[in-house]
Amino acid sequence: MGIKESSKKKFKRFVMWACLLLVILLILVSVYGAFIGAERAQKFVNTPALAVYWFAFILILAVGLVLFRRLVRVTGLLLIHVGGILVIAGALWGSEAGHKLQSRLFGIEKIRTGQMVIYEGESENHVLLEQGQTPKELPFSIQLNDFRLEHYKPAYLLVETRGGQSWKVPVEVGVEFSLGDDFGTVTIKRAFENFKIRIEGQERKIADEPQSGYNPALEVEIRQPNGEAASRYVFERFGGHANPEDEFLLRYERVISDYISELEIIKDGKVAAAKNIEVNHPLYFGGYHFYQNSYDAENGQYTVLMVVSDTGLGLVYAGYVMLCAGVFWHLWVRGVFARRKLKDK
Numbered sequence: 001m002g003i004k005e006s007s008k009k010k011f012k013r014f015v016m017w018a019c020l021l022l023v024i025l026l027i028l029v030s031v032y033g034a035f036i037g038a039e040r041a042q043k044f045v046n047t048p049a050l051a052v053y054w055f056a057f058i059l060i061l062a063v064g065l066v067l068f069r070r071l072v073r074v075t076g077l078l079l080i081h082v083g084g085i086l087v088i089a090g091a092l093w094g095s096e097a098g099h100k101l102q103s104r105l106f107g108i109e110k111i112r113t114g115q116m117v118i119y120e121g122e123s124e125n126h127v128l129l130e131q132g133q134t135p136k137e138l139p140f141s142i143q144l145n146d147f148r149l150e151h152y153k154p155a156y157l158l159v160e161t162r163g164g165q166s167w168k169v170p171v172e173v174g175v176e177f178s179l180g181d182d183f184g185t186v187t188i189k190r191a192f193e194n195f196k197i198r199i200e201g202q203e204r205k206i207a208d209e210p211q212s213g214y215n216p217a218l219e220v221e222i223r224q225p226n227g228e229a230a231s232r233y234v235f236e237r238f239g240g241h242a243n244p245e246d247e248f249l250l251r252y253e254r255v256i257s258d259y260i261s262e263l264e265i266i267k268d269g270k271v272a273a274a275k276n277i278e279v280n281h282p283l284y285f286g287g288y289h290f291y292q293n294s295y296d297a298e299n300g301q302y303t304v305l306m307v308v309s310d311t312g313l314g315l316v317y318a319g320y321v322m323l324c325a326g327v328f329w330h331l332w333v334r335g336v337f338a339r340r341k342l343k344d345k
Contacts, residue, residue, distance in 0.1 A: 076330025094312025
């Protein structure tokens with residue numbers, strides 16, 4: 001009997017030290033992953049060595065529940081312990097190896113992560129995977145009805161002389177801005193979202209056609225102190241281009257605050273869901289999250305979505321809820337009940 005008790009104590013001690021070592025390794029792996037970048041970190045955590053580590057972590061936590069009965073009797077500790085197991089299990093199930101295992105055992109074919117490029121007015125169901133891999137198809141299509149950029153206000157016209165003097169003029173159409181007695185004034189006559197020049201016969205017509213492209217510009221009038229006025233066009237995407245004889249260098253600057261894609265999910269020929277997505281506000285449908293990832297910086301006519309499978313996410317969320325509930329119960333609720341019992345006595 002004494003030998004068995006001694007062996008049991010040694011095994012408990014081993015489990016405790018193994019768990020502590022795994023926690024320390026987790027901290028080191030997290031620090032390492034933070035320094036190598038997101039892409040390399042993702043590949044690193046999906047290596048076979050890390051898979052063995054996560055399985056070992058789950059096994060040690062599960063064994064702890066059996067060996068240390070207090071973990072089961074104390075509600076807060078039980079919630080914390082089980083929550084940790086669920087978080088790790090959910091992460092494993094949603095990993096690349098987890099998706100392959102689901103495919104092999106259950107025939108579940110899901111795309112773990114990828115990207116979609118969708119043009120305005122068109123629909124797409126192909127997901128681009130890592131370089132060299134064949135694109136995969138979703139069982140539904142995503143249609144991009146509209147893509148738009150939003151900017152912080154006000155935007156600015158930057159005016160700089162060849163002598164180094166400069167002004168930052170807020171873009172307010174029709175408002176005259178003084179450049180001082182030596183340089184006159186500047187007035188923004190028009191603001192364009194998509195500047196276009198059309199030649200009709202002998203006439204040159206300037207128009208704003210925001211529905212057919214993306215070429216932000218300003219029509220600027222510079223009036224010299226002697227009263228002479230000249231018009232200039234300043235383009236956001238082609239800043240700094242000026243005639244060598246021009247006295248001023250003009251730049252049009254706007255800071256992007258958000259980019260938004262108006263999406264519809266088309267399934268069996270019908271609209272199954274719709275949402276305007278933006279950064280950190282994805283669309284969820286069919287077991288996937290669709291995040292706003294990038295866009296057409298040249299013409300603003302297509303969006304790039306990040307596609308992420310939700311496999312294992314439910315377990316992870318449940319685990320975090322249990323972890324938080326367990327900490328709350330152990331540090332606060334348990335004390336409240338203990339004080340009430342003392343008062344009752």
